[in-house]
Amino acid sequence: MAKFLHLTAFMRPVSLHTGAWRYPGAFADANFNFAHIKSFAQKLEAANFDAFFMADHLAVLNMPVEALKRSHTVTSFEPFTLLSALAAVTERIGLAATASTTYDEPYHIARRFASLDHISNGRAAWNIVTTSNPDAARNFGQDEHAEHGERYKRAREFYDVVTGLWDSFADDAFIRDQESGIFLDPAKMHVLAHKGDELSVRGPLNIARPVQGWPVIVQAGQSEPGRQLAAETAELVFCSPRDLAGGKALYADIKGRMAAVGRDRAHLKILPAAFVVVGETVEDAKAKRSKLDSLVHYDSAIASLSISLGHDASGFDPDGPLPEIPETNASKSGRAQVLKLAADEKLTVRQLAQRYGGYSGLAFVGTPQTIADEMQAWLDEEAADGFTVVFPYLPQGLDDVTQQLVPELQRRGLFRRDYEGSTLREHLGLPRPANRFFS
Amino acid sequence: MAKFLHLTAFMRPVSLHTGAWRYPGAFADANFNFAHIKSFAQKLEAANFDAFFMADHLAVLNMPVEALKRSHTVTSFEPFTLLSALAAVTERIGLAATASTTYDEPYHIARRFASLDHISNGRAAWNIVTTSNPDAARNFGQDEHAEHGERYKRAREFYDVVTGLWDSFADDAFIRDQESGIFLDPAKMHVLAHKGDELSVRGPLNIARPVQGWPVIVQAGQSEPGRQLAAETAELVFCSPRDLAGGKALYADIKGRMAAVGRDRAHLKILPAAFVVVGETVEDAKAKRSKLDSLVHYDSAIASLSISLGHDASGFDPDGPLPEIPETNASKSGRAQVLKLAADEKLTVRQLAQRYGGYSGLAFVGTPQTIADEMQAWLDEEAADGFTVVFPYLPQGLDDVTQQLVPELQRRGLFRRDYEGSTLREHLGLPRPANRFFS
Ligand SMILES: Cc1cc2nc3c(=O)[nH]c(=O)nc-3n(C[C@H](O)[C@H](O)[C@H](O)COP(=O)(O)O)c2cc1C
Ligand SMILES: Cc1cc2nc3c(=O)[nH]c(=O)nc-3n(C[C@H](O)[C@H](O)[C@H](O)COP(=O)(O)O)c2cc1C
Numbered sequence: 001m002a003k004f005l006h007l008t009a010f011m012r013p014v015s016l017h018t019g020a021w022r023y024p025g026a027f028a029d030a031n032f033n034f035a036h037i038k039s040f041a042q043k044l045e046a047a048n049f050d051a052f053f054m055a056d057h058l059a060v061l062n063m064p065v066e067a068l069k070r071s072h073t074v075t076s077f078e079p080f081t082l083l084s085a086l087a088a089v090t091e092r093i094g095l096a097a098t099a100s101t102t103y104d105e106p107y108h109i110a111r112r113f114a115s116l117d118h119i120s121n122g123r124a125a126w127n128i129v130t131t132s133n134p135d136a137a138r139n140f141g142q143d144e145h146a147e148h149g150e151r152y153k154r155a156r157e158f159y160d161v162v163t164g165l166w167d168s169f170a171d172d173a174f175i176r177d178q179e180s181g182i183f184l185d186p187a188k189m190h191v192l193a194h195k196g197d198e199l200s201v202r203g204p205l206n207i208a209r210p211v212q213g214w215p216v217i218v219q220a221g222q223s224e225p226g227r228q229l230a231a232e233t234a235e236l237v238f239c240s241p242r243d244l245a246g247g248k249a250l251y252a253d254i255k256g257r258m259a260a261v262g263r264d265r266a267h268l269k270i271l272p273a274a275f276v277v278v279g280e281t282v283e284d285a286k287a288k289r290s291k292l293d294s295l296v297h298y299d300s301a302i303a304s305l306s307i308s309l310g311h312d313a314s315g316f317d318p319d320g321p322l323p324e325i326p327e328t329n330a331s332k333s334g335r336a337q338v339l340k341l342a343a344d345e346k347l348t349v350r351q352l353a354q355r356y357g358g359y360s361g362l363a364f365v366g367t368p369q370t371i372a373d374e375m376q377a378w379l380d381e382e383a384a385d386g387f388t389v390v391f392p393y394l395p396q397g398l399d400d401v402t403q404q405l406v407p408e409l410q411r412r413g414l415f416r417r418d419y420e421g422s423t424l425r426e427h428l429g430l431p432r433p434a435n436r437f438f439s
Numbered sequence: 440m441a442k443f444l445h446l447t448a449f450m451r452p453v454s455l456h457t458g459a460w461r462y463p464g465a466f467a468d469a470n471f472n473f474a475h476i477k478s479f480a481q482k483l484e485a486a487n488f489d490a491f492f493m494a495d496h497l498a499v500l501n502m503p504v505e506a507l508k509r510s511h512t513v514t515s516f517e518p519f520t521l522l523s524a525l526a527a528v529t530e531r532i533g534l535a536a537t538a539s540t541t542y543d544e545p546y547h548i549a550r551r552f553a554s555l556d557h558i559s560n561g562r563a564a565w566n567i568v569t570t571s572n573p574d575a576a577r578n579f580g581q582d583e584h585a586e587h588g589e590r591y592k593r594a595r596e597f598y599d600v601v602t603g604l605w606d607s608f609a610d611d612a613f614i615r616d617q618e619s620g621i622f623l624d625p626a627k628m629h630v631l632a633h634k635g636d637e638l639s640v641r642g643p644l645n646i647a648r649p650v651q652g653w654p655v656i657v658q659a660g661q662s663e664p665g666r667q668l669a670a671e672t673a674e675l676v677f678c679s680p681r682d683l684a685g686g687k688a689l690y691a692d693i694k695g696r697m698a699a700v701g702r703d704r705a706h707l708k709i710l711p712a713a714f715v716v717v718g719e720t721v722e723d724a725k726a727k728r729s730k731l732d733s734l735v736h737y738d739s740a741i742a743s744l745s746i747s748l749g750h751d752a753s754g755f756d757p758d759g760p761l762p763e764i765p766e767t768n769a770s771k772s773g774r775a776q777v778l779k780l781a782a783d784e785k786l787t788v789r790q791l792a793q794r795y796g797g798y799s800g801l802a803f804v805g806t807p808q809t810i811a812d813e814m815q816a817w818l819d820e821e822a823a824d825g826f827t828v829v830f831p832y833l834p835q836g837l838d839d840v841t842q843q844l845v846p847e848l849q850r851r852g853l854f855r856r857d858y859e860g861s862t863l864r865e866h867l868g869l870p871r872p873a874n875r876f877f878s
Pocket of ligand 1: 054055056057098129130131132133220221222223224225226227238239240273388
């Protein structure tokens, strides 16, 4: 079987690059303007993207005021409301929302995803997170985050409860016979009556089983318990390896864990986040990226560089090369990455800082051809089943992907020319789960 | 100033009448078909309704299996997801969602309503409920409902927190100056740091202040603390008086309580729920209602009648008149109502039971003229500022209201011919609240 890429769009915030909103021609309010976001979703759908993905955080992101006042992330739409609105103005594209198992209730989560799945005719996905931002605790009546392992323990049980609630009704429970007056068959309704270590939830859910059986399950945690949760439950993984070698290792690890728990490797797609900058030439693309990086304010940039180096960089000459700095115990791998980048791209301290303050993850910067080559290599080398595309600025950076990169991928037979099915499960080639209570 | 009706549509379930889905020509799945509900919302908007209102319950409604299997309420959309989807396909109509202060978190509620308000351009309203269905407790990790007074105490504090979170940013906090790179003015962001008896919430909310300042606040509780909460906080009240006298008393009570807390009476609109059946003649309308009532199954109907009577009615001759029954202590006012109805309308036991099992609240059954007369009387006598219309069956019962009753109300100058403003606050003539932290 020929290999085939899956593409989702990272859309909350609409760009992860902190300078995105300042790029010439960019919509400064792209992250918080419904008309703009609707047009982005419709363009992504016209390009046959698998899904529109919203990350989520339950607090204003914790940053120093110098960074905060320059951040376009401070005001964003909430995922259930935004994706439901988009469901009404799109037809095929999947809609993936992040929802926290630490700060929400399984009955609400099960119900909202079921409702979104029905409204969208089978396009919902749930990115299960344990919530990375510890500040969230204080918005939910707690002084601090529960401990990491404890959060993952609750997440696993939360998943069991949510999927159990989705199975409250057999797919054919609702008869609606106007003549006899029988609306549903009560024998096809199941009361979950879950009582576990963390959660106690009776059920049944007050909504029919989702169109997809269960919305697609997504995981993005990369710690040991995060990978294990993915292997046991996820059908889609968003991750952030930094390079091909890292991607291969993560891919092998997660697919290997799946085999260990008896799951079919094909039933989970791994889509690393990739920052994509398309140019007419490689130099042109690099220039766009440099221009974008240059829009990151030095004060917030230098703080990011210092963290990555494990060394205070604020005294360095911004326009000189990175000076020799002593090795420290803090962040060895981060330091090595900075040194390599400084050497490879011959960046000044300012440019390095702006790279770290802008977006420093995996990036494909080049022409449609060079980017397609890289994506193909990741696919061939079993480092990815596709990508979660991070746009550099909007709308142009998105248009460059949908109008230039996607056609190149299609020419190579690496990406669909049209949706074949109508549900997100169909786009991803995932089976519809059986109902555990009714066969 | 001429008096003027406000109309909202009770839309979850789309009809409260238990026989609605069986009426000839009715959509059996009207309550759970997005395409249908979208068309209802668009028709209500074309008729200039103030708002589309979704009640909500956090469990399958508690009923005996004989009633459950005949109930079209068992599967419904969840309010935030449905109203957000409708926001994308309507332009002016208000969108009122019910959300519980007993089983949700203020940060989530504040954020979702703010997001809905932004997506809809200022059309959101929050129906604050303490949750009437005690079964909800068991879906949220509790054995039973907290005590009534305790639930209202939390509701009052919850309101303070949610409105405080909505005020996290000044209306002009977001600058988005691409040149200087300043996105927001941090001096215009407020950290709530609420620590109260029931709740502890830090803030700020991670979304800009709602378009309406605050979404419109709705209350529907009718107990003593429910009325008090309404007087202190609400801008719209949904209630269910049974007749004009009851409506006047409730209206005077709530508006009186407002005066006592120093609020302007004009800043709260009281909209009793009214079941509206439009016919070509009064007889025709009554025949439609009888037909509809006849679709209620006797088993579930007789149980409802027994509850209202405070006496087991299952042994009565269904086709005979209501027999003499001894007075009991249970439900005196309910019993008196049944006896009056039986006498007034000369109903058999079956017909009485079907009335109670169908919909037994305030009803306007007649021609557009007689219904307009009744509505006008409620307005003139200070029993209502308008109505929450409960439809008998869909789509016809809704079309009858929008196509026949609304034009009659417009001819009389009792209802708008077009929206004047764009936000729900503007439709209702309510002021935009000041930000308590920034003036
Ligand atoms: C592409 C991607 C998207 C993510 N989205 C979210 C998110 O929306 N919310 C969140 O709390 N964490 C998100 N994370 C972070 C992870 O959930 C996780 O907290 C982080 O990778 C650390 O892993 P761990 O939680 O397993 O320790 C995301 C991670 C990646 C790679
Ligand atoms: C028109 C109307 C709509 C209502 N909608 C809801 C609702 O959606 N959810 C709910 O729990 N209760 C709802 N109620 C019930 C009230 O919230 C309340 O529980 C009931 O009137 C008893 O009053 P109390 O809670 O003040 O004791 C509604 C009541 C009316 C009159």
